[in-house]
Amino acid sequence: MPDRMHQAPPPLTILGAGYVGMTLLRRFPSAAATRRRPQEGMHAFDLADESSWRNPPLAGRHVVWTFPAEPLARVQAFHRACLQEAASLIVLGSTSAYLTPAGAESEADLPLIDEDAPLDLEAPRVRGEEWLRDQGATVLRQASSAPDASPRAGCVAGASVTAPRSST
Numbered sequence: 001m002p003d004r005m006h007q008a009p010p011p012l013t014i015l016g017a018g019y020v021g022m023t024l025l026r027r028f029p030s031a032a033a034t035r036r037r038p039q040e041g042m043h044a045f046d047l048a049d050e051s052s053w054r055n056p057p058l059a060g061r062h063v064v065w066t067f068p069a070e071p072l073a074r075v076q077a078f079h080r081a082c083l084q085e086a087a088s089l090i091v092l093g094s095t096s097a098y099l100t101p102a103g104a105e106s107e108a109d110l111p112l113i114d115e116d117a118p119l120d121l122e123a124p125r126v127r128g129e130e131w132l133r134d135q136g137a138t139v140l141r142q143a144s145s146a147p148d149a150s151p152r153a154g155c156v157a158g159a160s161v162t163a164p165r166s167s168t
Contacts, residue, residue: 010087013056016066017042020092020142024064032057047074050081059085065137066092069128079135089137097126097141115141 012031014021017039025033034045034056043056047067063086069075083089098117100110111117120126129139 009062011057011061013058013061013063013086014066015045015056015063018066021064021066024066032061047078050077053078053082058082060087062086062088062090064090064092065132068125069093069132070124072124072127072131075128075131079132083135089132089135091129091132091137091139093129093139093141094125095141095143096120097123097129 012024012028014024014028014031014033017025017033017035021033025031033042035042036044036046038044045052045056063083069091095113097119098113099120100113119130121130129137133139
């Protein structure tokens with residue numbers, strides 16, 4: 001049996017080299033990455049354009065999906081056509097996936113949002129993320145993903161924020 005502790009991990013492909021994708025690419029410079037429009041060193045990929053689906057390397061690779069997983073029909077078709085042989089799939093979602101009570105006017109009015117909070121399964125992005133989870137993907141919810149965004153600002157604006165579970 002091979003020693004798994006000394007094997008190199010599968011290579012990485014980043015679907016969507018926007019702010020988060022570029023941050024990942026700086027950390028993992030040997031990763032393959034995609035943009036909707038062709039760009040030097042990147043693979044052209046657009047979920048809406050089936051002819052671009054085979055451009056990035058996916059088979060046998062860890063894949064990080066950084067853009068909204070919608071519309072569901074495209075997500076399903078792409079997964080069935082191209083992601084079946086990926087080593088793993090991580091989908092970066094948003095904390096906006098969680099339902100928050102209507103009428104919250106301040107940060108103090110918001111309930112604690114954690115992974116047990118109900119999801120907004122009517123939201124197209126959430127339906128795509130949850131379908132991918134059902135196929136074996138890991139969905140990670142980001143509280144903020146841009147330099148000018150913050151969890152606190154999201155709360156004040158009415159968005160939800162993921163908080164760590166209490167150990168008590």
